[in-house]
Amino acid sequence: MTSESLPDIAPLHRRLSGAWRALFAPDWKRSWPILVPLLFLGIFFVYPVADLLLLSFRAPDGALSLDQYAKVATTPVYSQVFFITFKIAIMVTVLCVAFGYPVAYFLANTTPKIRGRLILLVLVPFWTSFLVRTFSWMIILSYNGPAHSAVRFLLGDEAKVKLIYNMTGVMIGTTQALMPLAILVMTGAMQNIDRNLVDAAATMGARRGQAFWRIYFPLSMPGVAAAALLTFVTSLGFFITPALLGSPGETMIAQIILTQIQELLNWRLAGALSLILLIIALVVFAVQDRLIGSTGSTQSATATEDITALSRFLGRIGQATLAVPGWLTDKVADLIEQIRPPRADRPVRPVMQWVLRGFVTLVVLFLASPALVVIPVSFTAGNFIALPPEGFSLRWYETYLGSTLWTQATVLSLVIAMLAGILTTVLGTAAAFVLVRRQLFAKRLVLALFLSPLIVPRMVTAVALFYLFAKIGLIGTITGLVIGHTILALPYVVVTVMSVLKSYDVRLDQAAATLGASPLRVLSQVTLPLLKVGIISAFLFAFVTSFDELTIALFTSAGTVTTLPKAMWSDLILQANPTLAAVSTVILIIATVAVLCSEAVQRRARRYSK
Amino acid sequence: MGLDERAADVAAVQKVRKLDIRAVGKRYRSVIAVDDVSLEVADGEFLTLLGPSGSGKTTLLSIVAGLVLPDSGEVHIDGRLATYMPAHKRDIGMVFQNYALFPHLSVFENIAFPLRMRKHREAHIRDEVARVLGIVELPHVADRLPRQLSGGQQQRIALARCMVYQPSITIMDEPLGALDKGLRDTMQLEIKRLHQQYGITVLYVTHDQEEALALSDRICLMRDGRAEQIAPPSELYFAPRSVFAASFIGDSNLLDGRVVSAAEGKLVVDGSYGRIVAEVEETGAFDIGDEVVALVRPESIRLCGSAENRENMVSGVVDSVLFAGGVMNLFVRTNDGTGFQAKLLTSRTTGAVERGARVSLSWDIRDVRLLAPEASDDK
Numbered sequence: 001m002t003s004e005s006l007p008d009i010a011p012l013h014r015r016l017s018g019a020w021r022a023l024f025a026p027d028w029k030r031s032w033p034i035l036v037p038l039l040f041l042g043i044f045f046v047y048p049v050a051d052l053l054l055l056s057f058r059a060p061d062g063a064l065s066l067d068q069y070a071k072v073a074t075t076p077v078y079s080q081v082f083f084i085t086f087k088i089a090i091m092v093t094v095l096c097v098a099f100g101y102p103v104a105y106f107l108a109n110t111t112p113k114i115r116g117r118l119i120l121l122v123l124v125p126f127w128t129s130f131l132v133r134t135f136s137w138m139i140i141l142s143y144n145g146p147a148h149s150a151v152r153f154l155l156g157d158e159a160k161v162k163l164i165y166n167m168t169g170v171m172i173g174t175t176q177a178l179m180p181l182a183i184l185v186m187t188g189a190m191q192n193i194d195r196n197l198v199d200a201a202a203t204m205g206a207r208r209g210q211a212f213w214r215i216y217f218p219l220s221m222p223g224v225a226a227a228a229l230l231t232f233v234t235s236l237g238f239f240i241t242p243a244l245l246g247s248p249g250e251t252m253i254a255q256i257i258l259t260q261i262q263e264l265l266n267w268r269l270a271g272a273l274s275l276i277l278l279i280i281a282l283v284v285f286a287v288q289d290r291l292i293g294s295t296g297s298t299q300s301a302t303a304t305e306d307i308t309a310l311s312r313f314l315g316r317i318g319q320a321t322l323a324v325p326g327w328l329t330d331k332v333a334d335l336i337e338q339i340r341p342p343r344a345d346r347p348v349r350p351v352m353q354w355v356l357r358g359f360v361t362l363v364v365l366f367l368a369s370p371a372l373v374v375i376p377v378s379f380t381a382g383n384f385i386a387l388p389p390e391g392f393s394l395r396w397y398e399t400y401l402g403s404t405l406w407t408q409a410t411v412l413s414l415v416i417a418m419l420a421g422i423l424t425t426v427l428g429t430a431a432a433f434v435l436v437r438r439q440l441f442a443k444r445l446v447l448a449l450f451l452s453p454l455i456v457p458r459m460v461t462a463v464a465l466f467y468l469f470a471k472i473g474l475i476g477t478i479t480g481l482v483i484g485h486t487i488l489a490l491p492y493v494v495v496t497v498m499s500v501l502k503s504y505d506v507r508l509d510q511a512a513a514t515l516g517a518s519p520l521r522v523l524s525q526v527t528l529p530l531l532k533v534g535i536i537s538a539f540l541f542a543f544v545t546s547f548d549e550l551t552i553a554l555f556t557s558a559g560t561v562t563t564l565p566k567a568m569w570s571d572l573i574l575q576a577n578p579t580l581a582a583v584s585t586v587i588l589i590i591a592t593v594a595v596l597c598s599e600a601v602q603r604r605a606r607r608y609s610k
Numbered sequence: 611m612g613l614d615e616r617a618a619d620v621a622a623v624q625k626v627r628k629l630d631i632r633a634v635g636k637r638y639r640s641v642i643a644v645d646d647v648s649l650e651v652a653d654g655e656f657l658t659l660l661g662p663s664g665s666g667k668t669t670l671l672s673i674v675a676g677l678v679l680p681d682s683g684e685v686h687i688d689g690r691l692a693t694y695m696p697a698h699k700r701d702i703g704m705v706f707q708n709y710a711l712f713p714h715l716s717v718f719e720n721i722a723f724p725l726r727m728r729k730h731r732e733a734h735i736r737d738e739v740a741r742v743l744g745i746v747e748l749p750h751v752a753d754r755l756p757r758q759l760s761g762g763q764q765q766r767i768a769l770a771r772c773m774v775y776q777p778s779i780t781i782m783d784e785p786l787g788a789l790d791k792g793l794r795d796t797m798q799l800e801i802k803r804l805h806q807q808y809g810i811t812v813l814y815v816t817h818d819q820e821e822a823l824a825l826s827d828r829i830c831l832m833r834d835g836r837a838e839q840i841a842p843p844s845e846l847y848f849a850p851r852s853v854f855a856a857s858f859i860g861d862s863n864l865l866d867g868r869v870v871s872a873a874e875g876k877l878v879v880d881g882s883y884g885r886i887v888a889e890v891e892e893t894g895a896f897d898i899g900d901e902v903v904a905l906v907r908p909e910s911i912r913l914c915g916s917a918e919n920r921e922n923m924v925s926g927v928v929d930s931v932l933f934a935g936g937v938m939n940l941f942v943r944t945n946d947g948t949g950f951q952a953k954l955l956t957s958r959t960t961g962a963v964e965r966g967a968r969v970s971l972s973w974d975i976r977d978v979r980l981l982a983p984e985a986s987d988d989k
Contacts, residue, residue, distance in 0.1 A: 007866040017720055056917065153695075162933035194708065194710065196706045196707075196708060196710040197699070197710050197712055197713075199677050199706075199710070200706055200712075201712075201723065201727075202677070202696070202698050203675055203676075203677075203697050203698075203700070203702055203703065203781075204698075204703070204704075204723055204724035204727060204771070204775070205699075205701075205724050205727035206697045206723070206726055206727045207696075207698050207777070210727065211698075214723075215712055218714050219714055221715065290971075319715075342694075342695060342696055343694065344690070344692050344693055344695040344697060345691060345693060345694065346690040346694055347679050347694045348694065391677075524904035539644070553902060608625055
């Protein structure tokens with residue numbers, strides 16, 4: 001608090017002396033547990049990423065050179081790929097926010113019980129492997145698959161609608177992948193909007209439509225902005241969906257980086273492209289931070305913190321703009337009331353409620369059900385992927401279990417996920433403890449550092465680690481994969497444990513101490529048991545993140561040390577076959593077990609809280 | 611009782627009914643939130659729904675506001691049926707516990723909101739907002755955002771936002787709940803002033819009995835979704851109709867006993883602590899042998915010499931003495947173990963009463979009210 005609560009206009013010397021004091025304050029010595037995760041992040045994330053980026057400026061002879069950037073600027077194919085990447089990211093963001101908004105609205109305003117169940121469903125795609133989902137879309141959207149059959153049934157046999165290997169396919173896959181994120185962020189923000197405000201507007205004479213557009217919608221904007229930002233930045237780094245569901249016309253920047261490394265081993269160009277991608281991500285964050293004032297924060301949904309002249313101006317425009325849909329819905333409501341006037345003697349049928357529920361059901365089905373198609377497909381007796389399957393057999397499970405490649409990959413992935421889960425939980429919990437409990441110099445900077453693996457596109461991290469691992473011989477090792485996965489899962493663990501710690505009542509520790517418990521016993525018998533649920537969820541999240549991870553595995557896997565996603569990917573880009581459906585089903589089962597474990601743990605914990 | 615109740619009755623008949631709640635009921639699954647409540651509010655009246663949390667007062671209020679729909683019964687506002695009328699067509703005003711000021715709109719826009727919804731002209735809106743800002747004595751805050759105001763100021767703006775469109779009824783849901791003690795007293799006076807000066811009709815909800823007593827023309831005491839008693843404050847205090855009403859409002863000595871004789875407007879009750887004589891208006895309410903509960907308010911009890919001979923007198927040992935400035939609370943235990951509380955005015959010359967001292971307590975026969983005991987299956 002000491003350093004960050006100082007106003008910006010504080011004289012420099014005062015701020016410096018404050019920093020100096022904070023650095024040598026006793027609390028800094030008590031903050032040592034954060035040094036281990038910091039060091040880990042420094043060696044395996046900050047250093048390699050910086051190294052890769054610097055590499056792009058170095059000519060083979062070591063001199064400073066901008067030739068790679070000149071190449072990017074002058075070769076039309078790169079600018080085209082950047083343009084397509086932007087186009088896809090923007091379209092996906094719009095789709096996720098527009099379709100996710102009603103779902104988030106419903107979730108935020110329903111009973112906690114329904115909300116809990118629906119969020120579990122919304123989260124299904126989050127937990128199920130990204131590759132499995134993309135594979136499912138390949139089955140559903142294939143030319144002989146159910147989606148095209150439906151189109152032909154509806155529009156006739158000569159209908160020229162293509163749903164895969166084009167922009168439509170990429171849109172469907174990417175939107176399904178990212179909408180849960182958008183929904184969760186918006187729901188969090190909307191839950192902070194006081195329902196009384198809408199009720200108050202109604203008592204003052206505002207129709208539901210007016211109350212929504214004039215009151216609810218503007219208050220939900222910070223959440224929408226945060227959701228849009230996260231969706232946009234995440235989709236910038238996508239390569240699986242365009243590669244498997246798109247055509248060369250939908251090549252995105254991450255795919256180009258992948259090719260530069262895997263096929264051409266052109267480190268410098270890959271570094272240059274990575275830097276550009278990273279800068280775009282950072283610029284988007286910065287712009288959002290300026291305009292909205294709260295990056296990714298779901299807390300400040302009710303009014304932004306500082307009214308600058310700019311945001312005041314934007315607010316005026318916003319209010320004027322929102323008067324239009326408000327007026328429109330008002331007119332529509334007027335018309336409906338003329339046809340069917342509201343009656344005081346019997347309740348109005350909540351038509352809009354049913355429309356909303358129907359919409360939410362459709363979106364949740366879109367999010368949760370596609371992955372399930374791999375299950376019937378895996379039991380087919382035929383030689384090819386078919387939906388509906390031809391007959392029933394276990395032959396593809398026999399193929400799966402009979403292949404050392406697949407069984408080895410499965411065991412390896414489980415081992416790596418377990419190790420990465422444990423390592424991430426230990427490092428992340430230590431960091432979270434210090435970040436929440438101790439006065440720390442430049443705390444916001446440290447926190448930003450821990451969250452940065454989320455912001456830096458995965459492809460950049462993966463390439464950078466490949467470069468480092470190649471130098472120190474960690475390619476094709478379990479250690480290398482565990483380190484890589486730990487870097488990626490660390491932000492989730494830090495955030496999860498921090499949020500539990502923030503709601504933890506420190507007086508419980510103080511009470512234990514006054515009752516005679518030593519610090520170690522306080523930690524082991526009071527603090528950790530009470531935080532158990534949060535820490536276990538964090539572990540499971542890290543476990544699933546690692547189990548599903550492909551990008552790092554693409555580079556770091558080699559020979560016998562090949563993870564399950566890497567093995568799947570290799571088969572998918574060559575030829576999809578029913579064995580993959582069997583593998584996918586196994587992955588689904590493992591992920592479901594993980595989700596059910598986390599649910600069970602949380603349900604048991606709820607017994608204490610009441 | 612008597613005079614002011616009758617005066618209120620006369621006033622209620624003469625004036626128009628602004629709100630008429632007839633046999634309204636609402637249940638949530640197995641819980642009955644509001645159970646067959648009927649209630650009328652006259653023009654210009656200040657009626658308070660008072661009760662412990664979970665007694666159904668907020669549900670009843672929401673039914674009036676149109677935010678919750680009842681399962682049965684009717685609601686009439688200003689003489690018009692409004693049971694299922696959407697909230698925005700009811701012409702009511704509501705002050706929420708947390709004020710529900712729109713955080714993204716300025717104070718001006720907050721107050722202008724109901725006028726804009728009614729499509730008033732811009733010039734009219736400006737005049738009206740300025741007028742009510744004057745009434746709540748905050749003319750200078752129009753351009754601020756709600757969070758730039760103090761709690762008390764936000765409260766005033768919430769009131770102004772309700773007053774600006776002169777709704778038929780103003781509903782207030784624990785509007786002072788979020789304020790601290792000192793500010794609460796100030797705002798009580800302010801609400802009282804606005805009510806009296808502008809003749810607004812108020813339906814008020816609180817669980818704070820002192821607030822209800824201080825502000826209301828009438829109080830509707832709620833319990834388990836039912837209206838336990840509807841009466842002016844003084845009647846509710848001095849003539850509660852049930853043990854619940856007696857114990858919920860004010861401090862009380864509630865003494866179990868059995869009626870032993872009834873004559874000349876006097877009932878005699880015997881209990882383990884001794885004998886209580888009560889003056890009653892009608893003797894017929896209780897028969898000899900009936901179980902009763904006698905209510906004696908602590909401030910009706912006096913200390914007296916042990917040699918005196920009064921109709922109502924017990925003696926016991928002082929358990930504890932709590933000095934509270936203007937009054938002193940005396941807790942006395944009689945030989946059979948019954949506890950009595952007496953509230954005595956203090957002065958510098960009053961002799962101190964020591965813990966363990968033996969004292970005699972007495973009270974007037976007119977200060978005893980006899981009540982039927984609560985059914986034992988009730989909590």
